[in-house]
Amino acid sequence: MATQDDLFQPVIELPEPIRAERYRRLVGLTDTKVRLRKEATLLADPDRLRRWANKHHGAEIAATALFADRAPLFVFAGDVGCGKSALAESFGCDLADELDLPAFLYRLKLATRGSGLVGEMTSLIGDAFGHLLVQGKKSKNSRGINAVSILVVDEADALVQSRAAQQMHHEDRAGVDAFLAGVDSLAGAGVPVLVVLCTNRVGALDPAVMRRAAATFTFSRPDDEQRRAVLGNALHDIDLAPATIRQLVALTGPTDNRPGYTYSDLTQRLIPAAIMRAFPDDPLTDEILLAVARQLAPSPIFQEAT
Secondary structure, X not given: OOOHHHHEOOOEEEOOHHHHHHHHHOOXXXXXXXXXXXXXXXXXXXXXXXXXXXXXXXXXXXXXXXXXXXXXXXXXXXXXOOOHHHHHOOHHHHHHHHHOOOEEEEEEOHHHHOOOOOOHHHHHHHHHHHHHHHHHHHOEEOOEEOOEEEEEEOOHHHOOEOOOOOOOOHHHHHHHHHHHHHHHHHOOOOOOEEEEEEEOOXXXXXXXXXXXXXXXXXXXXXXXXHHHHHHHHHHOOOOOOHHXXXXXXXXXXXXXXXXXXXXXXXXXXXXXHHHHHHOOOOOOOHHHHHHHHHHOOOOOOOOOOO
Protein backbone atom coordinates (compact mmCIF):
# COMPACT_ATOMS: atom_id res chain seq x y z
CA MET A 1 0.00 0.00 0.00
CA ALA A 2 1.31 3.46 -0.91
CA THR A 3 2.44 5.69 1.95
CA GLN A 4 1.11 9.16 2.77
CA ASP A 5 4.24 10.69 1.25
CA ASP A 6 3.65 8.73 -1.97
CA LEU A 7 0.08 9.95 -2.28
CA PHE A 8 -0.01 13.51 -1.02
CA GLN A 9 2.03 16.66 -0.95
CA PRO A 10 3.15 17.61 2.59
CA VAL A 11 0.08 17.75 4.82
CA ILE A 12 -0.61 21.18 6.32
CA GLU A 13 -2.39 21.77 9.60
CA LEU A 14 -4.89 24.63 9.44
CA PRO A 15 -5.30 27.33 10.43
CA GLU A 16 -1.84 28.53 9.53
CA PRO A 17 -0.81 32.12 8.81
CA ILE A 18 -0.19 31.99 5.05
CA ARG A 19 -3.49 30.37 4.14
CA ALA A 20 -5.46 32.29 6.75
CA GLU A 21 -4.22 35.51 5.15
CA ARG A 22 -5.00 34.12 1.69
CA TYR A 23 -8.55 33.37 2.83
CA ARG A 24 -8.91 36.88 4.26
CA ARG A 25 -7.74 38.45 0.98
CA LEU A 26 -10.43 36.63 -1.01
CA VAL A 27 -12.80 39.55 -0.81
CA GLY A 28 -15.82 39.65 -3.09
CA LEU A 29 -16.59 35.98 -2.36
CA THR A 30 -18.61 36.55 0.82
CA ASP A 31 -21.72 34.65 -0.31
CA THR A 32 -19.60 31.70 -1.46
CA LYS A 33 -17.68 31.66 1.82
CA VAL A 34 -20.85 31.70 3.92
CA ARG A 35 -22.48 28.89 1.95
CA LEU A 36 -19.26 26.84 1.97
CA ARG A 37 -18.91 27.23 5.74
CA LYS A 38 -22.45 25.89 6.28
CA GLU A 39 -22.07 22.99 3.87
CA ALA A 40 -18.65 22.00 5.19
CA THR A 41 -19.71 22.28 8.83
CA LEU A 42 -22.67 19.94 8.39
CA LEU A 43 -20.71 17.40 6.38
CA ALA A 44 -17.78 17.41 8.79
CA ASP A 45 -19.92 17.38 11.94
CA PRO A 46 -23.42 15.93 11.25
CA ASP A 47 -24.26 16.11 14.98
CA ARG A 48 -24.70 19.85 14.54
CA LEU A 49 -27.70 19.21 12.30
CA ARG A 50 -29.28 16.98 14.92
CA ARG A 51 -28.72 19.61 17.58
CA TRP A 52 -30.28 22.22 15.31
CA ALA A 53 -33.38 20.05 14.80
CA ASN A 54 -33.74 19.41 18.53
CA LYS A 55 -33.36 23.10 19.32
CA HIS A 56 -35.82 24.44 16.78
CA HIS A 57 -38.24 21.50 16.32
CA GLY A 58 -38.00 19.66 19.60
CA ALA A 59 -36.74 16.46 17.98
CA GLU A 60 -35.08 15.13 14.86
CA ILE A 61 -37.20 15.71 11.77
CA ALA A 62 -37.59 13.52 8.71
CA ALA A 63 -35.96 16.09 6.44
CA THR A 64 -32.61 15.80 8.22
CA ALA A 65 -32.41 12.13 7.18
CA LEU A 66 -31.82 13.36 3.64
CA PHE A 67 -28.37 14.55 4.75
CA ALA A 68 -27.28 11.16 6.05
CA ASP A 69 -25.89 9.72 2.82
CA ARG A 70 -24.59 12.88 1.17
CA ALA A 71 -21.12 12.48 -0.25
CA PRO A 72 -18.66 14.92 1.36
CA LEU A 73 -17.73 16.19 -2.08
CA PHE A 74 -17.58 19.75 -3.38
CA VAL A 75 -16.91 20.85 -6.96
CA PHE A 76 -15.29 24.26 -7.50
CA ALA A 77 -15.80 25.19 -11.15
CA GLY A 78 -15.11 28.28 -13.18
CA ASP A 79 -12.69 30.39 -15.17
CA VAL A 80 -8.99 30.59 -14.40
CA GLY A 81 -7.86 33.15 -11.85
CA CYS A 82 -11.22 33.41 -10.09
CA GLY A 83 -10.26 32.00 -6.71
CA LYS A 84 -11.08 28.28 -6.90
CA SER A 85 -7.76 26.84 -5.79
CA ALA A 86 -7.04 29.66 -3.35
CA LEU A 87 -10.35 29.11 -1.58
CA ALA A 88 -10.06 25.31 -1.71
CA GLU A 89 -6.71 25.44 0.09
CA SER A 90 -7.69 28.11 2.62
CA PHE A 91 -11.34 27.63 3.64
CA GLY A 92 -10.14 25.01 6.12
CA CYS A 93 -8.80 27.90 8.22
CA ASP A 94 -12.32 29.30 8.53
CA LEU A 95 -13.77 25.84 9.14
CA ALA A 96 -11.20 25.12 11.83
CA ASP A 97 -12.18 28.34 13.59
CA GLU A 98 -15.89 27.55 13.22
CA LEU A 99 -15.49 24.04 14.68
CA ASP A 100 -12.69 25.03 17.08
CA LEU A 101 -10.71 22.06 15.78
CA PRO A 102 -7.64 21.62 13.59
CA ALA A 103 -8.15 20.88 9.89
CA PHE A 104 -5.55 18.99 7.86
CA LEU A 105 -5.07 19.94 4.22
CA TYR A 106 -4.21 17.06 1.88
CA ARG A 107 -3.28 17.82 -1.74
CA LEU A 108 -3.20 14.91 -4.14
CA LYS A 109 0.10 14.46 -5.96
CA LEU A 110 0.05 14.31 -9.73
CA ALA A 111 1.93 11.04 -9.39
CA THR A 112 -1.18 9.57 -7.78
CA ARG A 113 -2.72 9.60 -11.24
CA GLY A 114 -0.32 6.84 -12.20
CA SER A 115 2.10 6.26 -15.05
CA GLY A 116 -0.31 4.30 -17.20
CA LEU A 117 0.47 0.82 -15.93
CA VAL A 118 -2.58 -1.41 -15.74
CA GLY A 119 -4.19 -1.15 -12.34
CA GLU A 120 -1.76 1.47 -11.01
CA MET A 121 -4.12 4.46 -10.97
CA THR A 122 -6.92 2.40 -9.46
CA SER A 123 -4.62 1.21 -6.70
CA LEU A 124 -3.21 4.65 -5.92
CA ILE A 125 -6.61 6.35 -5.76
CA GLY A 126 -7.94 3.52 -3.63
CA ASP A 127 -4.97 3.93 -1.29
CA ALA A 128 -5.56 7.69 -1.05
CA PHE A 129 -9.19 7.28 -0.02
CA GLY A 130 -8.30 4.39 2.27
CA HIS A 131 -5.81 6.61 4.06
CA LEU A 132 -8.38 9.41 4.44
CA LEU A 133 -11.02 7.01 5.74
CA VAL A 134 -8.60 5.68 8.36
CA GLN A 135 -7.68 9.21 9.39
CA GLY A 136 -11.35 10.14 9.55
CA LYS A 137 -12.15 7.25 11.84
CA LYS A 138 -9.25 8.23 14.10
CA SER A 139 -10.64 11.76 14.26
CA LYS A 140 -14.04 10.64 15.55
CA ASN A 141 -14.92 9.08 18.87
CA SER A 142 -17.84 8.87 21.29
CA ARG A 143 -17.25 12.47 22.35
CA GLY A 144 -17.41 13.81 18.80
CA ILE A 145 -14.72 14.81 16.33
CA ASN A 146 -11.27 16.16 17.08
CA ALA A 147 -10.00 17.08 13.60
CA VAL A 148 -11.13 17.45 9.98
CA SER A 149 -9.33 16.23 6.85
CA ILE A 150 -9.72 18.13 3.56
CA LEU A 151 -8.52 16.61 0.29
CA VAL A 152 -8.03 19.07 -2.58
CA VAL A 153 -7.73 17.78 -6.14
CA ASP A 154 -6.67 20.52 -8.56
CA GLU A 155 -7.20 20.15 -12.31
CA ALA A 156 -9.73 17.49 -11.42
CA ASP A 157 -10.83 17.03 -15.04
CA ALA A 158 -7.52 15.22 -15.63
CA LEU A 159 -8.48 12.65 -12.98
CA VAL A 160 -12.23 12.20 -13.30
CA GLN A 161 -12.89 13.00 -16.94
CA SER A 162 -16.17 11.70 -18.31
CA ARG A 163 -16.03 7.99 -19.11
CA ALA A 164 -18.16 8.72 -22.18
CA ALA A 165 -15.14 10.25 -23.92
CA GLN A 166 -14.31 7.96 -26.83
CA GLN A 167 -10.55 8.56 -26.60
CA MET A 168 -10.44 7.67 -22.91
CA HIS A 169 -7.99 4.93 -21.99
CA HIS A 170 -9.22 1.89 -20.07
CA GLU A 171 -6.91 2.74 -17.16
CA ASP A 172 -8.41 6.24 -16.96
CA ARG A 173 -11.92 4.77 -16.83
CA ALA A 174 -10.81 2.48 -14.03
CA GLY A 175 -9.40 5.51 -12.22
CA VAL A 176 -12.79 7.25 -12.36
CA ASP A 177 -14.43 4.11 -11.02
CA ALA A 178 -11.91 4.03 -8.17
CA PHE A 179 -12.56 7.68 -7.36
CA LEU A 180 -16.32 7.11 -7.25
CA ALA A 181 -15.81 4.07 -5.01
CA GLY A 182 -13.65 6.19 -2.71
CA VAL A 183 -16.26 8.95 -2.46
CA ASP A 184 -18.96 6.34 -1.83
CA SER A 185 -16.88 4.88 1.00
CA LEU A 186 -17.01 8.27 2.73
CA ALA A 187 -20.70 8.94 2.08
CA GLY A 188 -22.70 7.97 5.13
CA ALA A 189 -19.59 6.98 7.08
CA GLY A 190 -19.98 10.02 9.27
CA VAL A 191 -16.25 10.72 9.30
CA PRO A 192 -14.89 14.30 9.18
CA VAL A 193 -13.39 14.11 5.69
CA LEU A 194 -14.13 16.54 2.85
CA VAL A 195 -13.09 16.27 -0.81
CA VAL A 196 -12.83 19.32 -3.09
CA LEU A 197 -12.44 19.05 -6.87
CA CYS A 198 -11.23 22.17 -8.69
CA THR A 199 -11.68 22.42 -12.44
CA ASN A 200 -11.75 24.91 -15.31
CA ARG A 201 -13.60 22.32 -17.41
CA VAL A 202 -16.67 21.32 -15.42
CA GLY A 203 -18.29 19.97 -18.58
CA ALA A 204 -15.52 17.39 -18.83
CA LEU A 205 -16.18 15.84 -15.41
CA ASP A 206 -17.90 12.47 -15.32
CA PRO A 207 -21.65 12.91 -14.72
CA ALA A 208 -21.54 10.38 -11.88
CA VAL A 209 -19.05 12.63 -10.07
CA MET A 210 -21.32 15.64 -10.51
CA ARG A 211 -24.34 13.70 -9.23
CA ARG A 212 -22.49 12.82 -6.05
CA ALA A 213 -21.36 16.35 -5.27
CA ALA A 214 -23.06 17.75 -2.18
CA ALA A 215 -22.56 21.23 -3.65
CA THR A 216 -21.10 22.83 -6.76
CA PHE A 217 -19.63 26.31 -6.42
CA THR A 218 -19.29 28.33 -9.62
CA PHE A 219 -16.56 30.97 -9.76
CA SER A 220 -16.84 33.79 -12.26
CA ARG A 221 -14.98 37.01 -12.96
CA PRO A 222 -15.69 39.75 -10.42
CA ASP A 223 -18.43 42.28 -11.12
CA ASP A 224 -18.09 46.02 -10.43
CA GLU A 225 -18.77 45.74 -6.70
CA GLN A 226 -16.40 42.79 -6.31
CA ARG A 227 -13.61 44.55 -8.21
CA ARG A 228 -14.17 47.64 -6.04
CA ALA A 229 -13.87 45.49 -2.92
CA VAL A 230 -10.65 43.83 -4.13
CA LEU A 231 -9.04 47.10 -5.17
CA GLY A 232 -10.20 48.93 -2.06
CA ASN A 233 -8.84 46.21 0.18
CA ALA A 234 -5.44 46.17 -1.53
CA LEU A 235 -5.06 49.95 -1.83
CA HIS A 236 -6.81 51.19 1.31
CA ASP A 237 -3.62 52.60 2.86
CA ILE A 238 -2.52 54.46 -0.29
CA ASP A 239 -3.55 58.10 -0.58
CA LEU A 240 -5.67 57.76 -3.71
CA ALA A 241 -8.48 59.99 -4.89
CA PRO A 242 -11.93 58.31 -4.66
CA ALA A 243 -12.34 58.92 -8.38
CA THR A 244 -9.26 56.78 -9.04
CA ILE A 245 -10.87 53.67 -7.59
CA ARG A 246 -13.98 54.35 -9.67
CA GLN A 247 -11.84 54.67 -12.80
CA LEU A 248 -9.92 51.50 -11.97
CA VAL A 249 -13.20 49.61 -11.54
CA ALA A 250 -14.33 50.84 -14.96
CA LEU A 251 -11.01 50.15 -16.68
CA THR A 252 -10.84 46.59 -15.35
CA GLY A 253 -14.42 45.73 -16.30
CA PRO A 254 -15.62 43.98 -19.46
CA THR A 255 -16.01 45.82 -22.75
CA ASP A 256 -17.39 44.88 -26.15
CA ASN A 257 -13.91 43.71 -27.16
CA ARG A 258 -12.66 41.82 -24.11
CA PRO A 259 -13.68 40.27 -20.78
CA GLY A 260 -13.18 41.89 -17.41
CA TYR A 261 -10.25 41.19 -15.14
CA THR A 262 -10.09 38.05 -13.04
CA TYR A 263 -9.34 38.23 -9.32
CA SER A 264 -5.75 37.19 -9.99
CA ASP A 265 -5.44 39.80 -12.76
CA LEU A 266 -6.16 42.42 -10.11
CA THR A 267 -4.02 41.04 -7.29
CA GLN A 268 -1.22 39.26 -9.13
CA ARG A 269 -0.80 41.39 -12.25
CA LEU A 270 -2.29 44.90 -12.10
CA ILE A 271 -1.19 46.02 -8.63
CA PRO A 272 2.26 44.31 -8.74
CA ALA A 273 2.89 45.82 -12.19
CA ALA A 274 2.02 49.28 -10.87
CA ILE A 275 4.33 48.86 -7.88
CA MET A 276 7.15 47.70 -10.14
CA ARG A 277 6.68 50.79 -12.29
CA ALA A 278 6.96 53.04 -9.23
CA PHE A 279 9.80 51.16 -7.52
CA PRO A 280 12.44 52.22 -6.48
CA ASP A 281 12.34 55.97 -7.04
CA ASP A 282 8.67 56.99 -6.92
CA PRO A 283 5.58 56.41 -4.77
CA LEU A 284 2.61 54.46 -6.05
CA THR A 285 0.30 57.12 -7.47
CA ASP A 286 -3.11 57.43 -9.06
CA GLU A 287 -1.47 58.15 -12.41
CA ILE A 288 0.68 55.02 -12.33
CA LEU A 289 -2.22 52.75 -11.39
CA LEU A 290 -4.46 54.19 -14.10
CA ALA A 291 -1.72 54.01 -16.74
CA VAL A 292 -1.05 50.34 -16.00
CA ALA A 293 -4.78 49.53 -16.02
CA ARG A 294 -5.12 51.12 -19.46
CA GLN A 295 -2.25 49.05 -20.85
CA LEU A 296 -2.71 45.67 -19.18
CA ALA A 297 -4.97 43.20 -20.97
CA PRO A 298 -7.02 40.78 -18.87
CA SER A 299 -6.44 37.05 -19.02
CA PRO A 300 -8.38 35.45 -21.90
CA ILE A 301 -11.46 33.44 -21.03
CA PHE A 302 -10.73 29.75 -20.68
CA GLN A 303 -12.51 27.81 -23.42
CA GLU A 304 -13.37 24.16 -22.94
CA ALA A 305 -12.20 21.98 -25.80
CA THR A 306 -15.08 20.61 -27.87
